[in-house]
Amino acid sequence: MQVSVRDNNVDQALRALKKKLQREGVFREMKLRQHYEKPSVKKAREKAEAVRRARKLARKKLQREGMV
Numbered sequence: 001m002q003v004s005v006r007d008n009n010v011d012q013a014l015r016a017l018k019k020k021l022q023r024e025g026v027f028r029e030m031k032l033r034q035h036y037e038k039p040s041v042k043k044a045r046e047k048a049e050a051v052r053r054a055r056k057l058a059r060k061k062l063q064r065e066g067m068v
Contacts, residue, residue, distance in 0.1 A: 001017070001020055001021070001024070003016045003017045003020065
């Protein structure tokens, strides 16, 4: 990952880097990897996340269509 520093403005470049890392999910993955997660717990968490994503997507789709 690469961020360019313009006009010696390191703060702005740092903000851009943090935003890119956040979008990629690096911080979230680091947090998850701090402690061991049993495979069964990981599977349950991922399934719950998938359900949450699907519901959110369906809710947004209905909202766009003007149903809600």
